[in-house]
Amino acid sequence: MLIGLSVMHLVQGQADLSIGDLFSSWDQRTEAIMGVRFPRLIVGILAGGCLAMAGLVLQTMTKNPLASAGTLGINAGAYLFVVIGTLFFPGVNASFLFSFLGACFAAFLVFMLAGKTMSPVRIVLTGMIITLLFGALTSSLQLMYEQESNGLFLWGAGTLMQNDWSGVAFIWPFALFLGLLAILSGKKFDLIHLGDEAAKGLGLPLGFVKTWGWALGILLASATVSVVGPIGFIGLMAPHLVRLMGIRGHRLQFVHTFMWGAVILIAADVLSRLISPNSELPVGAMTAFIGSPWLMYLAYKAARKMRSDKQKLTSSKKTLNPIVVTISLIGVSLVVAYVSISFGGGQFTSIQEMFAGKLVDQVTIQFRWPRVLVSFLVGALLALCGALLQNVLKNPLGDPSIIGITSGGGAGALLILVVFPSLPYIFLPIGAVIGSIMAVLIVILATKRSGFEPISLALMGVAVSAMASGVIQILTVKASLSVSPALVWLAGSTYRSTWDNVVWLLVMLVILVPFTLSLSKHLNVLAFSNEVSISLGSKVKLLRITSIVIAVLIGAVCVSIVGAIGFIGLLAPHAARALVGSAFQRVIPVSMMIGGTLLIIADFLSRYILYPTEIPSGLLVALVGAPYILYVMRKL
Known part of the structure; x- marks a missing residue:
């Protein structure tokens, strides 16, 4: 096998070289070609x-x-x-x-x-x-x-390319x-x-x-x-x-x-x-x-x-009033949003400039406002996605980036972008949804027999993410995409946010959040075993399928707009449960406010820390999120 593959390997390349040339007398051209191909082999x-x-x-x-x-x-x-x-x-x-x-x-x-x-x-x-x-x-x-x-x-x-x-x-x-x-x-x-x-x-x-x-x-x-x-x-x-x-x-x-x-x-x-x-x-x-x-x-x-050891999504016994927490988070998010909007060109807008209309001029409205709004809406929706996944899978490691939604959506969106570049923008989220669905189906089917055991589900998601990342790297190089924009998109960034993106995200928010809240009482019941949930009148399978579909839609659309931003869906629900308890109707608004605020902060810091160089906000979130996953794992 190795000899046969080696022969195939040597004759591959832009310059024509047949198998017969390998065994005939070599000229200068053949020696030059083999001076590159043979070292590579x-x-x-x-x-x-x-x-x-x-x-x-x-x-x-x-x-x-x-x-x-x-x-x-x-x-x-x-x-x-x-x-x-x-x-x-x-x-x-x-x-x-x-x-x-x-x-x-x-x-x-x-x-x-x-x-x-x-x-x-x-x-x-x-x-x-x-x-x-x-x-x-x-x-x-x-x-x-x-x-x-x-x-x-x-x-x-990873490349075998050699010049000598x-x-x-x-x-x-x-x-x-x-x-x-x-x-x-x-x-x-x-x-x-x-x-x-x-x-x-x-x-x-x-x-x-x-x-x-x-x-x-x-x-x-x-x-x-x-x-x-x-x-x-x-x-x-x-x-x-x-x-x-x-x-x-x-x-x-x-x-x-x-x-x-x-x-x-x-x-x-x-x-x-x-x-x-x-x-x-x-x-x-x-x-x-x-x-x-x-x-x-x-x-x-x-x-x-492995011995399946289900983890209950419990929180601290002492919780805070959810209304007070939500109002406080709204205040924090408004302050953070103001700071983010006021920063541009390497400096902050002064109070005098603000009253003079600096924050509502054409440039600020066209570029800064949609970026901040997209950051908040994406963070809020990813937090909702994580809360749904953690609840329906009874898995504290549930997150769109961990179980493959983010990378699968990225591969699907990039596939549409590379293979069908002439298609209108509407097809980009469709490709992302299809990619996310395929990734989640693989993860769910592979871990169903183990009862969605937390660590094995996360590992399966990482494996699917590795496969999707391989597809993304191949498509990036195949399409000759610029390295810097490709890295930015793969890491997740709100750099190119527009008002069209804001409209898309608002539509999702208006449709999915009230619908999810209407299911919150039934979703609370899923914290019990299947037998108890069914005896209480819940349609367990339908609830799980509905929750996963909502999570996939959210993750895919967010990926198609800002790229692969992960860990928000992991961090925000955990913080919300620590503050207001595990009742789902409380977790949803609080986790969404936390997620939105976190991503606004990450986006602002990505612009501020190394100005004029900009760090993708997804990388800043990952630097916080990855250690937190390790912390959660230590508790499992």
Whole structure:
């Protein structure tokens, strides 16, 4: 398979080169072509093999079938530190050193935050949340230093593109020597499978072996990231393929895993070039698209073994008067809105200018007012979406960004934008709705048997989001979209808000909020078990379907207008329940006010902090939201 794929790989490219040319006498033209294609092939083989071996050793160290450099956040940490090194230490040519430090930092965070249980689903979900957090930080740096990081976008998505043999010269010693050391250590890794006590009883220096195993996995991943960027899912798939083939013992598994990693990565690169022969598609996006279903399957198997422990969406016993809280939040939102509207051109509007009509002149009304209104309406609607999902799924991690609505909607909207650019604007939210529906259906059907267990549902949503993100990256590169606007849209921004957007959002608000409030008493009953809810006269299935449809509509329309802003739907309902209790008729208005106010604040800070450079508000929300998810997980 590897030989056949390698031949296919070598003949691919813009310049014609047949299979016969590979075995005939080479002229200068052939040598020039092969000077680019052959290094790309060798780097692909070595990188795929290193990532696969890293996945195998990490799965052994964590005793976790879901572990890999990608799912544990190691790739994201390495990528973040490489970007930091490129931007702030341009004279230091030490990409591997930065990559290694970032990988170590990510592994340390995951190990510390996953908890003592180190259950398979929990540790991987922690790793993927760390990936989201580091991804937000990396995107922020790329946007703030657009010129300096101009060449990092394609590499950051994972690419095998090589211009010479320097990449091969760097990575082959790591692949050779670390691979040999891994094979020589195979017997010791075999003993770890017997359990810690049994391994110690057989004389294994357990602490040393585990430290060496983690170092081996991090070194292999770091070397790969520093050359080809963060490529995920290879280390997840290859070891499982080897085990499914019945190969036992780590010595043999390392050899076969290396080969299968090379096969998968070269096949993904061949496929990406078949899809887009005239442009460079990131192979990392292709492996994410291929590997996400594998992660879903493994997460589904792991979730079935977990003891389902339903979490009640309870709040503090001491709650505040909802009317007082709502009025107070309205006052806060008005103050925040005024501050945001008054800021422009690097300065605030003075009191004298305000009374002179500065805040209602043509420029302010055309640009600042719709931006602030869109921020509030999107934040409020996303909060409503999160409240519905958390209630109907009895899941404190319910959020449109976590269960795939945001990324699915983004992929659907971008697909309409790229494939059918001549269609009117009305079709953009339609594409977003279709994408969101498909993402949610996958997540819901995959977690139904486990009873929508919180952590497994979140992990399934992350897997769907990874697949959708791969589609988005492919479409972005395929359509030759400008890197900066693409990053802004993917991160979420209200930069291009218009009055048409305000009208769309107001229509949704006027229709959906009263309808949801009319269902609030029935939605309160869903907090009980299905048997109790049915005995009280509630149509449980109809309520759940209706709530999910409303949530999908909200998430999809918001994505089509402002891009992928996440975590508002997670933060606002939790804060609302802490303030006014868990009664749904109280949670809805309070959480919507909190969500709207949060996004206005994020939007203002995105313009103010680094003026005139603007940070997407979605990134600021993610920097707060990702740590909060980790906090919620610690309580589950």
